[in-house]
Amino acid sequence: MKDPVSASFFPRVAGAYCIDPQGETRTYGEQGKLDMDAVCTTAFDGECAVYNQFGLKRLVSLRYVDGAGGGGMVEINLSRFADAAGAYAMFTKRVVADGDPLDPSTPKPIEGGAAAALGTGRAYVYRDTYLAELQYNNDQETPEALVQSSAKALTAIALSLGKGIPGTVDLPPAVRALPVAHRIVNGIVLAPKDALGLAGLGPLAIGYYADGAARYRLVALVSSDDAKARDAWKGIRGRAGVLPVAGLGDEAVTVTLPGAAHSDYVFARKGSLIVGAGDEDLAAAAGKSAPAKLGKDQKIALLKAWLAAPSSSGHSPL
Secondary structure, three states: OOOOOOHHHOOOEEOOEEEOOOOOOEEEEOOOOEOOHHHHHHHOOOOHHHHHHOOEEEEEEEEEEEOOOOOOEEEEEEEEEOOHHHHHHHHHHHHOOOOOOOOOOOOEEEOOOOEEEEEOOEEEEEEOOEEEEEEEEOOOOOHHHHHHHHHHHHHHHHHHHHHHOOOOOOOOHHHHOOOOOOEEEEEEEEEOOOHHHOOOOOOEEEEEEEEOOEEEEEEEEEOOOHHHHHHHHHHHHOOOOOEEOOOOOOEEEEEEOOOOOOOEEEEEEEOOEEEEEEEOOOOOOOOOOOOEOOOHHHHHHHHHHHHHOOOOOOOOOO
């Protein structure tokens, strides 16, 4: 591995795979051989604006190959972002994006770093300010064989790489604040800013939940102090049509958010924590009825129980 900055992150061997001895290590951005403009032309086809929006600072690209000569290879892009929120936001965009975490095609959790997920022929590993994206290829395999072999290779590399990447294995504070009960597996998205169409709101963790026939979302924003939380609260309180809710946190409101779904939310602030409960605005799948929604009183009850519980801490995996 020919990058002195990140060489220690990458295991020479992981499972049956090893770093390609004939491969090229490409580096971009800070302490890289190529500048960030080259990311747009040679690394991320048509998506560099998204990475830049989330605060991309550095990129390392290299390849692992099957040491047994089976023809498999794994391309890895390791991105470093300005902060953990940007890295985790990009991770959730890759895993959940704008889709439904209950969709069978959604990548499933695996071991690796602070959070990792495995899809068909691809895997993602998040840790601290880093996101690793792994893509498996083997033109000698049938599609059926590729599913099995890619899962084995990617799982082994993701586990080893997740140990080598430096930094904390704690998820961002807003993500750790989300309740675990009834949360859908892989049902988290982190929006760095302007979340839910509300200017200046972020980073906001958005959790997807299912309880029986009901689908709903819970959201959390954790500020460093009460004053910053009050500043963030202005973006919620300033929406047209906001109505106050008594007896919930330090202050609370109901609001209908913008967008085609017109999701109804109850938001509350307690100290430096802002929480919300709202409708699931995913369109119903073809041939299926829309999920049941929670009423206003049910959302208020959820938030009251949440705010009364001990603060979340530690590593809360997807």
